[in-house]
Amino acid sequence: MEPVQLLDPDGELSPHPRWPLDVTPDLCRDLFRRMTLARCFDDEALALQRQGELGLWLQSLGQEAAQIGSMTALRSDDYVFPSYREHAAGLVRGITPAELLIQWRGNAGSGWDPSRYRFHINTLVLAAQLPHATGYAMGVGRDGTDEIVVAYFGDGATSQGEANEAFNWAAAAEVPLLFFCQNNQWAISTPTQTQMRAPLHQRARGFGLDAHLVDGNDVLAVHAVTSAVAAQIRGGGGPALIEAVTYRMAGHSTSDDPGRYRTPGELDTWKDRDPIARLEALMVARGWLDDELRQELAAEGAALAAETRRVCRELPLGDMRALFGSVLAEETVLLTTERQQYEALVASYID
Numbered sequence: 001m002e003p004v005q006l007l008d009p010d011g012e013l014s015p016h017p018r019w020p021l022d023v024t025p026d027l028c029r030d031l032f033r034r035m036t037l038a039r040c041f042d043d044e045a046l047a048l049q050r051q052g053e054l055g056l057w058l059q060s061l062g063q064e065a066a067q068i069g070s071m072t073a074l075r076s077d078d079y080v081f082p083s084y085r086e087h088a089a090g091l092v093r094g095i096t097p098a099e100l101l102i103q104w105r106g107n108a109g110s111g112w113d114p115s116r117y118r119f120h121i122n123t124l125v126l127a128a129q130l131p132h133a134t135g136y137a138m139g140v141g142r143d144g145t146d147e148i149v150v151a152y153f154g155d156g157a158t159s160q161g162e163a164n165e166a167f168n169w170a171a172a173a174e175v176p177l178l179f180f181c182q183n184n185q186w187a188i189s190t191p192t193q194t195q196m197r198a199p200l201h202q203r204a205r206g207f208g209l210d211a212h213l214v215d216g217n218d219v220l221a222v223h224a225v226t227s228a229v230a231a232q233i234r235g236g237g238g239p240a241l242i243e244a245v246t247y248r249m250a251g252h253s254t255s256d257d258p259g260r261y262r263t264p265g266e267l268d269t270w271k272d273r274d275p276i277a278r279l280e281a282l283m284v285a286r287g288w289l290d291d292e293l294r295q296e297l298a299a300e301g302a303a304l305a306a307e308t309r310r311v312c313r314e315l316p317l318g319d320m321r322a323l324f325g326s327v328l329a330e331e332t333v334l335l336t337t338e339r340q341q342y343e344a345l346v347a348s349y350i351d
Contacts (some may be wrong), residue, residue, distance in 0.1 A: 001201065003011045003245050005215040009273045011281025013220070021224035025288040031072065031219050033297060035064040035276050038088035040256050040301040041097060043102075044308040045087070049254045051314050054104045058085045062217070062249030065275030066154075066182045066283060068092060069222030070242070073230055074150060079140070081120045081133040081151040085182075089152065093117045095302070098311035107318045127157040130166035130179070137175035137239070148176045156187025158200055164207070170239040171208035178233055179209070179241040180226075182216060184248035189261040204241040216244030217275040247273070320346075 007013055008022060013023060019307055042059050049057040060067060063085065071092040074080070090100055090112075097199060099111035103122060108348070110121035123129035133151035140147050157163050158181065170177045185192050196203070204211035214225045222244055229240050247270040251258040258267075283289035324339040325331060331339075 001199075001213045003213045003215040004221045005218050006220040007218045007225060007278055007282060009217075009278055011285060012068060013282055016221070016224070019221070019224040019228060021220055021227075023220060025283075025286070027223075028220075028261040028279060028286075028288055029293065031068060031223070032279050033300075034068045034072070034092060034275070035088070035219065035279070036297055037301055037304055038064050038068065038091055039276065040304055041091065041100075041308055042087060044305045045101065045312075046250075046254065048101075048309065048312050049092055049104070054101065056253055057104050058253045059248075059250040060085050060088050060196050062247045062270065062275070063182055063184060064088050065179075065219035065222055065279075066216035066244040066246045069219040070150070070244070072178055073223050073226035075147070075230075077147050078230070079118050079120070079136060079147065079149050081136070081149065083126075083153050083157065084122045085128060085154070086122075086152050090117075090119060093119045095119060096311070098307040098315065101308070102315055103310050104153060105312065105315050105318075106320065108317055117176040121168060127153060127160035127162040127166070129153065130157070130163050131169070134166045134170045134173075134175060137170065137177035138173055141173075141175050146176075146234045148178055148230055150178045150180055150230075152180050152182065152185065155181060155183040155185070155192050155200065156190065157181075157196065159187070159195055159201070161178050163260075167204060167207040167209055167241070171181055174238045176233050176236075177239040178226075178230060179204070179239070181241065181243045182246055184216075184246050186248055186258075186262070187253070188252040188256065189258075191262075199243070201241065201243045204243075210238065210240040210326055211243070212240070213243050213245065216246030217273045217278065219275055219279055220284060273310070 004016060004019055006016055042061055045057050046059060048054050067086055067088040071089045087100055095112050095117055102108050102111035114120045130151050133149050137149040140149055187195055201211040201213045212225055212229060214272060215221050225242060229242060233240055324335050
């Protein structure tokens with residue numbers, strides 16, 4: 001199957017007969033703004049981690065179209081289960097920079113109220129959110145509403161048993177659930193072709209899911225396919241899966257060195273498919289992006305970066321000593337030793 005594509009890497013728009021989309025200036029400007037600001041936030045969070053303000057960060061660089069194209073195709077009452085890289089998706093729902101950063105600063109296990117945003121907490125254990133989403137969708141189905149549930153995950157998560165169990169259970173129970181895979185080509189250092197011999201969208205059909213393949217760097221194609229598939233699920237069509245072919249342009253996390261397992265040439269190839277540059281080319285060609293809009297976005301991005309720095313540094317540093325007392329009912333000799341080593345390390349810091 002060829003991925004659904006409306007906008008090629010050069011910014012040429014070709015309508016798709018099966019996946020119609022009214023490509024308006026307002027739609028493109030909204031998607032472009034959201035992707036640009038998401039990347040701005042992501043860049044700032046990376047800088048904060050490198051400065052020691054965050055313990056870890058997992059960039060969404062290169063995956064903005066997959067997240068924003070899909071999230072903007074949903075209703076505000078649709079419930080979303082993210083993995084741990086869905087910062088751009090979270091921004092679409094209105095989650096604030098402080099709420100997105102607090103977990104990575106080590107202050108809390110989660111930064112936001114899931115019920116407020118209809119956006120679940122991050123799940124760092126691969127594929128663990130998929131059975132959770134399936135169970136939640138079973139409840140939604142029994143409530144008799146037309147809400148749907150959406151679960152985001154990466155290609156590496158599909159090697160976990162929980163993913164396959166969730167696919168099967170969702171299909172068998174016919175729950176209103178959309179599985180959205182961001183296939184970014186790498187499960188940390190393991191490439192997709194090593195992980196699996198059959199593409200995910202083919203495997204999903206084997207479980208009985210309606211499955212689709214889309215160019216994950218084409219925000220218009222992602223938006224069109226997600227809109228149509230969400231409407232199909234909402235109308236009682238049963239669960240479905242969308243595999244968005246994209247690329248993780250950064251490392252798996254800030255503790256990863258992707259230069260050890262992938263070539264510069266591979267990265268350069270995917271830079272030429274950059275989702276933001278692709279939409280920008282279309283907008284420039286159509287006269288939908290002028291200097292005034294560029295200046296507005298630059299100012300909004302600078303303000304977002306400044307706000308991100310401010311709120312991050314205002315978050316109090318958590319007392320990690322409490323963690324040692326919450327692992328086991330009684331502190332063991334090993335835990336005591338580790339706690340004392342940690343306390344000595346903190347005492348050695350210069351304020």
